[in-house]
Amino acid sequence: MSIVVQAQGVSKHYGGFAALKDINFTIQKGSIVGLIGPNGAGKTTTLKALLGLTDFEGQLNVLGHDPRTGRHHVMENVCFVADVGILPRWLSVGEALDYVEGVHPRFNRQKAEALLAETNIRNYRQKVKQLSKGMVTQLHLALVMAIDVELLVLDEPTLGLDILYRKAFYDRLLNDYFDHETSIIISTHQVEEIESLLSHLLFIDQGRIVLDSAMDELANVFTEVWVEADQVAAAEALQPIHVRDLLGRKSMIFEGVNPASLASIGELHVPSVADLFVAKLQRNQDQQRGQS
Numbered sequence: 001m002s003i004v005v006q007a008q009g010v011s012k013h014y015g016g017f018a019a020l021k022d023i024n025f026t027i028q029k030g031s032i033v034g035l036i037g038p039n040g041a042g043k044t045t046t047l048k049a050l051l052g053l054t055d056f057e058g059q060l061n062v063l064g065h066d067p068r069t070g071r072h073h074v075m076e077n078v079c080f081v082a083d084v085g086i087l088p089r090w091l092s093v094g095e096a097l098d099y100v101e102g103v104h105p106r107f108n109r110q111k112a113e114a115l116l117a118e119t120n121i122r123n124y125r126q127k128v129k130q131l132s133k134g135m136v137t138q139l140h141l142a143l144v145m146a147i148d149v150e151l152l153v154l155d156e157p158t159l160g161l162d163i164l165y166r167k168a169f170y171d172r173l174l175n176d177y178f179d180h181e182t183s184i185i186i187s188t189h190q191v192e193e194i195e196s197l198l199s200h201l202l203f204i205d206q207g208r209i210v211l212d213s214a215m216d217e218l219a220n221v222f223t224e225v226w227v228e229a230d231q232v233a234a235a236e237a238l239q240p241i242h243v244r245d246l247l248g249r250k251s252m253i254f255e256g257v258n259p260a261s262l263a264s265i266g267e268l269h270v271p272s273v274a275d276l277f278v279a280k281l282q283r284n285q286d287q288q289r290g291q292s
Contacts, residue, residue, distance in 0.1 A: 002029045004151055004183045005050060009058035012045050012207075019045040020056065021207040029150075030180040032197050035187040036277055037204035043187045046204065047155055050185075051080055063150055077150040081141060081157045087128045093139060094124035100143050112146035118168060133160045141169065154186045158193075166190070170197060195273045203280050210284045211276070219270045223254045227266040235265045242279030253279045 005027035012020040020042050027033055037043045048054040050062055052071030060066065065073045087096060093116070100107050119138040121131070128136060137160050145152075158166040174197050178184065186194055201218070203211035213221065227235045227250040236243075238261065240252035253271050254262060262268060271279070 003027070003061075004029050004031075004063060005185075006061045007049075007058070008060075010046075010049060010060050011057040012042075012049065012054065013057075018207050020049070022058070023204070023207070023209045025202055025209055025212050027183060027185065027200070029183055031199045032178065032184045032186070033200045033202060034191070034194055034198045034273070035185055035202045035204065036191055036273070037187075038281065041204045042207040043204055044155065045207075047080075047153055047185070047187060050153065051075070051078065078153060079144045079147050079149045079151075080153045080155070081144050082155050087136060087140060089127065089129035091128050092125055093121055093128075093131075096128070096139060096143060097124070100147075104147055106148040107143075108146045108148065112142045115142035115145060115172070118172075119165070134162065134165065137161055138165065145173075150182060152182060152184045154184065154188070156188050157186070158188075158190070166193060170194065173197065191274045191277060192272070198273075201273065203277060205281050205284050208284070210280050218276070221256060222271050222276060223257060223259050223262055224269040224271040224275065225252050225254065225262050225266040226250075226269065227252055231265040235262075238262070238265075241283045242275075251275075 003026055005025075007023055007025050010020055010023050011018065023042075023046070035043055035046065045054065049056045049060055050067060052067030052074055055068060060068075062074050063077050065071075067074050091099070097109060097112060100112075101109050116139070119135065119142070121135055121139060128139070131139065137158070141157060158169050161169070170193060173184070186197070188194055198215050201211060201213050201215060202209060225235060225240075226246060229249070232250055235250070235252050238254060238257055241255050242253040244251050249266075252266075253275065259268055
């Protein structure tokens with residue numbers, strides 16, 4: 001499997017503020033990667049670096065090019081959907097289709113129109129300024145996802161859409177768009193909605209990568225245990241990375257602990273991505289406070 005993105009020691013400073021701190025990660029061809037982090041964690045800065053939209057320190061290779069010097073080559077094979085779909089308000093839906101068809105040789109108009117057919121956009125003479133926020137997002141997604149590229153970068157792609165369209169979007173992303181050749185990076189706060197899509201996880205917090213794991217490796221590293229009251233002391237002795245109350249029991253997440261040693265203290269589960277996200281971030285923040 002070839003490498004699509006490789007970051008080595010990437011850092012980014014805005015004055016005295018370090019938005020990225022010596023991050024390293026690799027994205028393989030055909031993977032669907034969730035880039036997950038709280039507001040201000042460095043997600044958008046990471047995506048901007050990948051797209052050649054901001055300078056940085058360190059080494060970053062995207063599809064064989066350094067995005068600082070080869071952005072034109074990178075963007076020939078990358079599509080980006082930002083958290084805010086920006087389209088000229090005076091443009092009509094049909095004119096938007098005409099424009100993208102004219103400027104991008106890999107645009108498939110038939111596919112774009114098929115995507116629009118599943119939305120509430122019916123009148124191609126309708127101006128962008130006449131569309132609701134959700135319809136503008138739908139139009140933007142249809143335009144971008146009808147372009148054949150090697151890397152699709154999605155930054156909060158369904159922001160402003162209702163749950164029905166969000167589900168339809170992710171279903172189409174997996175069933176119609178993803179072909180195991182295209183690589184996809186999704187940055188979103190709606191972790192539960194994308195968990196089933198992902199092949200790889202990147203958690204970022206305070207400018208650092210705090211988790212870099214294939215989805216199918218999570219169960220080998222992390223275990224959630226539902227612990228009854230009489231086993232809490234024994235469980236705490238095994239140093240869980242996160243503890244929360246759960247209907248009269250304790251839910252504890254362990255990292256790198258043999259599940260066989262946990263079986264006697266409670267009911268074993270694989271933690272959800274959302275619960276693992278909370279656990280790793282709290283752990284990272286506790287460690288950062290301990291070092292300060």
